[in-house]
Ligand SMILES: Nc1nc2c(ncn2[C@@H]2O[C@H](COP(=O)(O)OP(=O)(O)OP(=O)(O)O)[C@@H](O)[C@H]2O)c(=O)[nH]1
């Protein structure tokens with residue numbers, strides 16, 4: 493099973509780019525499944541549903557959406573396997589710029605909107621700096637020079653990333669992304685996060701980097717919405 | 725810079741999904757190719773296809789070849805190796821930077837000397853009315869100033885063998901001067917235009933309708949003659965425009 497974590501600020505074009513990428517993946521005989529994580533509400537499931545791929549939604553409610561994503565990575569992968577998928581695409585809520593929910597053995601994709609201006613790459617933090625692939629969207633709205641300056645800024649903060657100039661409306665860039673997904677690593681047992689989450693109210697908040705469920709305590713929400721307190 | 729480059733547009737489909745009547749267009753170094761057609765017909769879409777070196781992966785399904793072959797990925801994405809400079813139709817800056825920071829940063833992204841910034845601003849100020857200052861915020865520039873700056877930026881920094889220009893006549897800048905700045909020796913120039921002078925300056929023009937290339941017209945000798953006359957009328961109109969801009973009267977200027 494491959495895992496693709498797609499993070500990026502709200503409205504940056506994650507779903508739009510993924511919809512085109514899923515079509516490309518299916519044409520190339522992959523079997524994608526999708527989990528969308530959001531905070532309170534989303535209708536992305538309807539958009540993904542139209543493509544006929546298995547889709548699930550997880551709402552993090554009062555838990556940090558990235559912590560929620562990490563805590564639920566294991567059951568998400570299990571679910572995708574039961575659905576007969578060979579690649580799980582996980583679209584995050586991307587609200588918390590302090591966190592980066594990327595395990596080591598995944599393809600970490602950060603979607604970033606060029607219309608937010610070339611200073612944005614300096615503000616996004618670990619979400620961008622620890623990503624493998626940076627997808628720049630909405631380049632159709634700005635000049636070629638502005639796109640090139642933006643790209644330069646992305647490479648300043650993450651010199652090893654692959655930068656894709658995509659368009660969520662036309663599907664530009666989706667074939668390149670599908671190719672990178674096909675050639676990405678398989679998930680493994682004992683995955684660790686690339687970046688330590690900052691402080692708040694669960695074990696993740698106190699710096700736990702191991703992904704497997706058994707390591708987590710505190711106030712935790714399951715993928716299906718069930719909340720529990722684990723610990724003393 | 726590899727400047728002897730041949731550009732080929734391989735036709736795809738129009739908005740209704742029907743194959744384009746023009747199946748292939750080959751453009752050689754030094755050629756000026758016009759693109760004409762009603763508003764909303766798909767002119768900008770065609771030059772966007774060229775800019776991104778489309779390989780059947782855009783809604784038009786067109787393919788763009790360089791020297792008769794499919795270009796490798798590096799040419800599509802790396803600004804230091806890009807063969808194409810584009811002056812797009814929509815020209816508002818969103819970048820929260822000063823003019824000099826932006827141009828210097830762009831020079832770096834293209835692997836050029838950031839000091840070229842001074843030359844860019846000097847050239848831009850030849851095309852525009854109110855001068856642009858280097859410490860100004862980009863976002864305060866007017867539409868015409870922005871286009872002048874980008875025209876100069878393309879001439880100096882993005883100096884590429886293929887130049888794409890989208891409706892330069894609407895920018896309120898000196899269009900013929902801008903065109904001659906952009907179309908250096910041996911470059912391929914593709915101009916989207918509604919302007920008779922610019923359209924007739926091209927050696928050929930593609931006609932777009934309903935998203936598809938429906939015809940390609942070679943500018944005849946008679947049209948070239950017309951071009952000279954139209955150009956005179958146009959110069960006269962430009963002079964009048966300048967007088968009005970200065971706030972003077974046009975009475976007695978025949
Ligand atoms: N012009 C333009 N608009 C785009 C592009 N990509 C996405 N959009 C628009 O941006 C808006 C948000 O896109 P989504 O794909 O829903 O963004 P998202 O990141 O999935 O949003 P959330 O899931 O709510 O965080 C939509 O209106 C899209 O049509 C692009 O490349 N160009």
Ligand SMILES: Nc1ncnc2c1ncn2[C@@H]1O[C@H](COP(=O)(O)OP(=O)(O)OP(=O)(O)O)[C@@H](O)[C@H]1O
Pocket residue numbers: 737738739740761762763764765766767768769770783784813934935936
């Ligand atoms: N072959 C095509 N297939 C599908 N859609 C197309 C095709 N060609 C153009 N379009 C769509 O038509 C719309 C208008 O195209 P475009 O902006 O290129 O027109 P234009 O000729 O540049 O108009 P204007 O003169 O107003 O600048 C766009 O939304 C574009 O995506």
Ligand SMILES: [Mg+2]
Pocket residue numbers: 506507508536583
């Ligand atoms: Mg979404």
Ligand SMILES: [Mg+2]
Pocket residue numbers: 767768769813890
């Ligand atoms: Mg247009």
Ligand SMILES: [Zn+2]
Pocket residue numbers: 556557558559588589590591689
């Ligand atoms: Zn967080």
Ligand SMILES: [Zn+2]
Pocket residue numbers: 556559692693694695696697698
């Ligand atoms: Zn926590």
